[in-house]
Amino acid sequence: MTRPSAGQTLGPFYNYALMGANEFDLTRGGQHGPAITITGKLFDGEGAARRDFLLEWWQADASGQYANTADAPFRGFGRCITKPDGSFSFKTIKPGAVPFEGNSWQAPHASLGIFGPGLMRRIVTRVYFADEDNTACPVLNLVPEARRGKLIARGDSAGAYTLDIRMSGEGETPFFAE
Amino acid sequence: MTRVYEPFGGPSQPDLRTKRYMRTNVTAPAEALIELPRTATETSGPVFGAADVGDVGVDLTNGNTVLGSLSVIAGQVLDEDGRPVANALVEFWQANASGKYPHEVDTRPAPQDPHFTGAGRMLTDAEGRYKFTTIKPGAYPVPSSNNWWRPPHIHFSLYGDAFASRLITQMYFPGDPLNSIDGILQAVPDAAARTRLIAQQDESVGIHEHALGYRFDIVLRGHSETPMVG
Numbered sequence: 547m548t549r550p551s552a553g554q555t556l557g558p559f560y561n562y563a564l565m566g567a568n569e570f571d572l573t574r575g576g577q578h579g580p581a582i583t584i585t586g587k588l589f590d591g592e593g594a595a596r597r598d599f600l601l602e603w604w605q606a607d608a609s610g611q612y613a614n615t616a617d618a619p620f621r622g623f624g625r626c627i628t629k630p631d632g633s634f635s636f637k638t639i640k641p642g643a644v645p646f647e648g649n650s651w652q653a654p655h656a657s658l659g660i661f662g663p664g665l666m667r668r669i670v671t672r673v674y675f676a677d678e679d680n681t682a683c684p685v686l687n688l689v690p691e692a693r694r695g696k697l698i699a700r701g702d703s704a705g706a707y708t709l710d711i712r713m714s715g716e717g718e719t720p721f722f723a724e
Numbered sequence: 725m726t727r728v729y730e731p732f733g734g735p736s737q738p739d740l741r742t743k744r745y746m747r748t749n750v751t752a753p754a755e756a757l758i759e760l761p762r763t764a765t766e767t768s769g770p771v772f773g774a775a776d777v778g779d780v781g782v783d784l785t786n787g788n789t790v791l792g793s794l795s796v797i798a799g800q801v802l803d804e805d806g807r808p809v810a811n812a813l814v815e816f817w818q819a820n821a822s823g824k825y826p827h828e829v830d831t832r833p834a835p836q837d838p839h840f841t842g843a844g845r846m847l848t849d850a851e852g853r854y855k856f857t858t859i860k861p862g863a864y865p866v867p868s869s870n871n872w873w874r875p876p877h878i879h880f881s882l883y884g885d886a887f888a889s890r891l892i893t894q895m896y897f898p899g900d901p902l903n904s905i906d907g908i909l910q911a912v913p914d915a916a917a918r919t920r921l922i923a924q925q926d927e928s929v930g931i932h933e934h935a936l937g938y939r940f941d942i943v944l945r946g947h948s949e950t951p952m953v954g
Contacts (some may be wrong), residue, residue: 563817563843616773
């Protein structure tokens, strides 16, 4: 067996190169549930908003199924590059709960892969939703209780959620080992 | 068939904190990464089709005469068992022959080359193969870095069969003296893993009296479940 090739930073100079890098709208192929938005800013360990970080969003559809074809009605994948003020935005639908081992379920969530200048390889986190019952999620419960709230986006009645990402230091977002 | 995605990291992957590169101490998490079981979220992943690739193409010269050494880069995308990864989305981008990117943040006074696109995209074929035509990029200095120059390199972005098999890496050119002092390549502790990021010159890939040839194979995370023995 051969171990995977080493990752390397994507650097700062890539935004013209990647497919759909500004297509943060996961509903562009059709509306398959009530639309929601998730917006926020990405900060580094000194509290500086950081541009040119690539966020990749991956989620199940409203019934908790992951798309497995390129022509699926809802594909569940989107990219967004942080703007000069560190901001990002995704438009999507709320995912359903996703099966876990045994009879347990993961609360509705999206996976977020983060690449950036100054990041040597991908860092992965998750986004949960404050208006869902997250108490029994077996993955969220792996995160120390005091930090769980950093993964939970807070929304309003119109489906506009907010969640900031802090790469390092005070208030650091919980990140998962790959 | 059950796919296995073992924990990522170790000496074959770059350290998150390096001495030189863009103050990695403020981007790398300070807290320990939380161990995550592989769930349906990680073992599924986006599937791409021809419509996603669009008309970006695999000729970064667009058929034009472009400054620099014309080169063909080809290779195979494999999993950890050595099996081809078909239909993998491969995206690549690079500086031009002067080491200049077409990006507003690259403010160094080096010339753009209007005939060079600097980026391409494709899906691997049934044997996991990719191939594109470009020029060898130039080296360029890293700002505020005490005269560190990046060696010529091409960025590669790949999606294999799962969210867990995602990889962004860089391909380096054989024999360049900057490789051994590059703060990004050398952030990979394992020497064999660094060597695997350096392409091999391959005349069978090049075009006679026209283009140099380089071979660069890439291994993505994931292998088949090993059968129980005994």
